[in-house]
Amino acid sequence: MTFPAQFEFLDEIREFVAQIAREGGFNEKEIYSLQLAADEAATNIIEHAYKGVSDADFDVACDMRGDTLVITMRDTGRPFNPSNIKRPNLTADLSERKIGGLGLYLMRKLMDEVHYVSSPITGNLLTMTKRRG
Amino acid sequence: MEVTTQEFKHCDLIKVTGRVDSSTAPAFSKALDKANENGHFKIAIDMSELEYMSSAGFRALLASQRNCKRYNRGELVLVAVPVRIREALELAGFTELFKTFDDPITAVGSF
Numbered sequence: 001m002t003f004p005a006q007f008e009f010l011d012e013i014r015e016f017v018a019q020i021a022r023e024g025g026f027n028e029k030e031i032y033s034l035q036l037a038a039d040e041a042a043t044n045i046i047e048h049a050y051k052g053v054s055d056a057d058f059d060v061a062c063d064m065r066g067d068t069l070v071i072t073m074r075d076t077g078r079p080f081n082p083s084n085i086k087r088p089n090l091t092a093d094l095s096e097r098k099i100g101g102l103g104l105y106l107m108r109k110l111m112d113e114v115h116y117v118s119s120p121i122t123g124n125l126l127t128m129t130k131r132r133g
Numbered sequence: 134m135e136v137t138t139q140e141f142k143h144c145d146l147i148k149v150t151g152r153v154d155s156s157t158a159p160a161f162s163k164a165l166d167k168a169n170e171n172g173h174f175k176i177a178i179d180m181s182e183l184e185y186m187s188s189a190g191f192r193a194l195l196a197s198q199r200n201c202k203r204y205n206r207g208e209l210v211l212v213a214v215p216v217r218i219r220e221a222l223e224l225a226g227f228t229e230l231f232k233t234f235d236d237p238i239t240a241v242g243s244f
Contacts, residue, residue, distance in 0.1 A: 007154065007155040007156035008156050010154045010155060010156055010187075011152065011154070011156070014154075014185075028217075029217065029220075032185075032217040032220075032221075035185070036185075036187060036221060039154055039155075039187045040187060040188060043154070043155045043187065043188075043189065046155070047155070088225075088226075090225070090226025091226065094195075094198060094199060094202060094230055095199065097195055097230070099192045099195060099196070102188040102191065102192070102225055103187075103188050105225070106188060106221070106224060106225060109224045110224070
C-alpha cells in the first residue's frame with residue numbers, strides 16, 4: 001500500500017496494520033502496540049525523511065509470516081541512520097526531558113525487532129517484526 | 134479527536150476524546166496553550182474517552198506540564214487514563230511526571 005507522506009493518513013496506516021494483525025490472531029493489547037509502532041515509524045518518515053517535501057509518498061507492507069507480523073516501510077527521503085538518534089533519558093527531571101527520539105525508542109520497546117537499511121539507490125527500508133502471543 | 138475545556142474555580146478540566154497522533158496533536162496542544170494563556174496553570178486532562186495517543190500527544194503533555202509547573206504556579210494531572218495509553222506512557226517513562234486520578238471529581242477536588 002502506498003500512502004501520501006501526510007499526518008492525515010496515520011489513521012489509515014494504523015487501521016491497515018490492525019486489520020492484518022486481527023486476522024493474524026493478535027490480541028487487542030498486541031494490536032495497540034503494533035498500531036503505535038507503525039504510527040511512530042510513519043511519523044518519523046513524514047517528519048524527518050520527507051522534511052520540507054510536500055508531495056512525497058511511501059510504501060507500507062504488512063504480512064503474517066507464520067505467527068509473526070512483519071511490517072515494512074520504504075521511503076525515498078533523506079537517509080536515516082538510527083545510530084544517530086540518541087536514546088531518550090527516561091529518568092531525567094521534567095525540566096531536562098528531551099522530547100526527541102521517543103518514537104524510535106517506543107518502536108524498539110513495542111516490537112521484537114526493528115531494523116533499518118539505508119541505501120542511496122533504493123532509499124530507506126524499515127523492517128519491524130512482532131510475534132503473536 | 135475532540136477537545137473540550139470546562140473551567141472550574143480552582144482548575145480547568147480538559148477532556149480529550151478519540152485519537153491523538155501527529156495529525157491531531159497540534160489542536161490538542163493549542164487547547165492546553167489556551168488555558169495557560171488565560172492564566173490557568175492547574176489543569177486536569179480527562180482521558181476517559183481517549184482511544185489512542187502516540188508520542189506526539191505525550192510531547193504535548195510534557196510541554197504543557199513544564200509550562201504549568203514553572204514558578205510553582207500549577208500542575209497538569211491525568212484522569213481516567215485508559216489501560217493501553219497508560220502502558221505506553223509507562224514505556225516512555227512518563228508516568229512519574231504526572232499525577233493520575235481515577236475520576237474527574239477527585240482530580241478537580243485535588244487543586
